[in-house]
Amino acid sequence: MDSTLTWKRVVYYILGVIEALLGFRLVFKLLGANPENAFVSAIYSISDLFLAPFVGIFRTATAQGVETQAVLEPATIIAMAVYALVAWGIVKLIDIVRTSKTGHPE
Secondary structure, X not given: OOHHHHHHHHHXXXXXXXXXXXXXXXXXXXXXXXXXXXXXXXXXXXXXXXXHHHXXXXXXXXXXXXXXXXXXXXXXXXXHHHHHHHHHHHHHHHHHHHHHHHOOOO
């Protein structure tokens, strides 16, 4: 197997994990999931690391329901877009490096 293909897969796998964490966070916050739940708490704790650079760009919107509070964190959406763009850029950089070494694209 081509090593550049392996590196591309690794980049996209890491992106997939980060996107899944942030996606769960987004849905849990929107639906007002119980932060005391172990799974929800774990998702929030892990995703905080990836969300940190984007917190404070926009205000967080909240809506109080009868039993839960829905929260829209625009920072989560921005983080998802930025990480996807960064992963795409890394994969394109891998293509550029490979092309410059071999003289032809895949």
